[in-house]
Amino acid sequence: MTILRTTAQITEILDQLARRIKGAYAEPPRLIGLHTGGAWIAHQLASRLNWAEPAYLDVSLYRDDFSTSGLKRSGDTQGMPPALDGDHVLLVDDVLFTGRTIRAAINVLFDYGRPGQIDLAVVFDRGGRELPISPTFVGEELGDLGAKRCKLTGPAPLTLVDPET
Amino acid sequence: MPGPAELQLNRDGNLRHLLTTEGLSRELITSLLDTADGFRSAQGQPVKKVPLLRGKTVVNLFFENSTRTRTTFDIAAHRLSADVVTLDIRTSSASKGETLFDTLKNLEAMQADLFVVRHSAGGAPFFIADRVTPHIAVVNAGDGTHAHPTQALLDLMTIRQHKGDPNNLSVAIVGDLRHSRVARSLIHGLRAMQCPDIRAIAPGTLLPNDLADLGVRTFHRIEEGLSGVDVIVLLRLQKERMIAGLLPSEREFFKLYGMTEDRLRLAKSDAIVMHPGPINRGVEIANEVADGPQAVILNQVTNGIAVRMAVMAMTISTQQADALCRL
Numbered sequence: 001m002t003i004l005r006t007t008a009q010i011t012e013i014l015d016q017l018a019r020r021i022k023g024a025y026a027e028p029p030r031l032i033g034l035h036t037g038g039a040w041i042a043h044q045l046a047s048r049l050n051w052a053e054p055a056y057l058d059v060s061l062y063r064d065d066f067s068t069s070g071l072k073r074s075g076d077t078q079g080m081p082p083a084l085d086g087d088h089v090l091l092v093d094d095v096l097f098t099g100r101t102i103r104a105a106i107n108v109l110f111d112y113g114r115p116g117q118i119d120l121a122v123v124f125d126r127g128g129r130e131l132p133i134s135p136t137f138v139g140e141e142l143g144d145l146g147a148k149r150c151k152l153t154g155p156a157p158l159t160l161v162d163p164e165t
Numbered sequence: 166m167p168g169p170a171e172l173q174l175n176r177d178g179n180l181r182h183l184l185t186t187e188g189l190s191r192e193l194i195t196s197l198l199d200t201a202d203g204f205r206s207a208q209g210q211p212v213k214k215v216p217l218l219r220g221k222t223v224v225n226l227f228f229e230n231s232t233r234t235r236t237t238f239d240i241a242a243h244r245l246s247a248d249v250v251t252l253d254i255r256t257s258s259a260s261k262g263e264t265l266f267d268t269l270k271n272l273e274a275m276q277a278d279l280f281v282v283r284h285s286a287g288g289a290p291f292f293i294a295d296r297v298t299p300h301i302a303v304v305n306a307g308d309g310t311h312a313h314p315t316q317a318l319l320d321l322m323t324i325r326q327h328k329g330d331p332n333n334l335s336v337a338i339v340g341d342l343r344h345s346r347v348a349r350s351l352i353h354g355l356r357a358m359q360c361p362d363i364r365a366i367a368p369g370t371l372l373p374n375d376l377a378d379l380g381v382r383t384f385h386r387i388e389e390g391l392s393g394v395d396v397i398v399l400l401r402l403q404k405e406r407m408i409a410g411l412l413p414s415e416r417e418f419f420k421l422y423g424m425t426e427d428r429l430r431l432a433k434s435d436a437i438v439m440h441p442g443p444i445n446r447g448v449e450i451a452n453e454v455a456d457g458p459q460a461v462i463l464n465q466v467t468n469g470i471a472v473r474m475a476v477m478a479m480t481i482s483t484q485q486a487d488a489l490c491r492l
Contacts, residue, residue, distance in 0.1 A: 070482035111212035
């Protein structure tokens with residue numbers, strides 16, 4: 001297991017990300033972290049921004065790889081409101097790659113109603129998109145490093161590793 | 166015919182059919198219940214349907230009548246976005262003389278992915294699981310007096326939700342255990358979950374002979390059996406038992422074994438009362454208990470949908486993984 005980004009590096013990236021998010025919103029949006037890594041990040045961002053505790057979303061029931069990968073539950077959905085109609089949502093994930101997880105997450109959100117706007121914040125972008133999905137806020141574009149299997153370990157300390165080496 | 170464990174688990178120990186709780190491991194049951202908990206929380210969404218089994222076909226094969234169980238299997242499959250076909254076999258081909266095997270082959274030809282089987286003959290779902298084309302999952306929805314594994318799992322889910330891990334609980338099962346597939350499946354499930362104290366309370370005529378082998382303590386007097394228990398599971402008294410001469414009357418049963426408020430006080434003060442339904446008020450249970458704060462009977466119904474969703478998702482998931490391996 002190779003460490004790609006240390007805890008100290010991730011702390012700095014999160015500080016910067018939080019500052020940029022803060023500057024972008026007059027009113028705090030509804031923060032929703034995707035299990036598992038995105039939930040840790042959403043929690044950290046909320047405490048840096050002094051926002052309310054985020055909601056946490058499990059998207060495993062909406063994934064498109066059930067027929068090849070089976071059921072892989074990642075955590076329980078918590079703190080979601082009864083409806084999202086008209087809400088401004090900021091989705092949070094740790095590592096963005098193909099975009100398929102975000103597609104699943106957007107579908108879940110639409111089962112809660114018709115959100116007014118959905119933004120996306122990710123800590124790391126590996127590139128390699130298979131769907132037309134573009135994040136609103138990116139902590140770091142990983143460039144060539146994105147070819148490795150990047151995985152965030154946590155919740156504390158947070159480290160980005162390549163589990164295959 | 167292979168044993169239940171070989172039939173319902175694949176080589177990696179994953180669930181490919183659910184036929185019985187007998188022989189399931191604590192780990193497997195825990196993983197099923199965790200999955201069911203997740204489905205239960207998804208039921209809080211405004212749109213309760215998730216796209217997990219989109220494009221899959223679930224066929225309900227009910228050789229024996231059951232509105233309630235069939236409805237919960239229907240809802241579970243619909244909420245997973247599967248297509249559902251329900252065949253009431255009593256009124257269809259069986260009455261025209263088609264054999265079970267031929268009915269099965271016809272349904273396979275309709276490209277089903279999962280059969281939910283209810284049959285009055287014990288072992289029928291095993292027969293089907295043993296002969297079905299690989300890639301079709303079979304779920305037992307009750308066979309004769311043999312097994313009713315999804316009911317046992319929803320009971321375990323309800324127990325875990327209200328009282329925590331069964332491995333330090335006392336559970337009493339009251340009523341006709343002898344003819345009850347619910348009781349049999351629950352006992353196997355509780356044993357797998359390492360429940361240290363399982364009690365059976367009934368007159369001798371309604372107790373099966375093998376309870377001691379299953380580590381179950383038997384009581385003929387309800388007052389003794391209920392002392393200090395955490396969970397009380399009442400069973401439905403079937404009227405045909407009276408006809409068979411095993412019981413004098415419903416009134417007599419209520420007098421000796423009915424769950425009244427006075428009797429409930431003998432259990433722990435926070436004990437829960439469960440019943441697989443439909444309940445017979447004034448036979449197994451007094452109104453005050455059925456409508457009281459310790460009854461969790463309707464919660465069992467809600468959990469029944471989540472458990473059946475989990476079983477369908479897990480068995481189809483295993484079947485798909487096995488099918489990919491065969492390619």
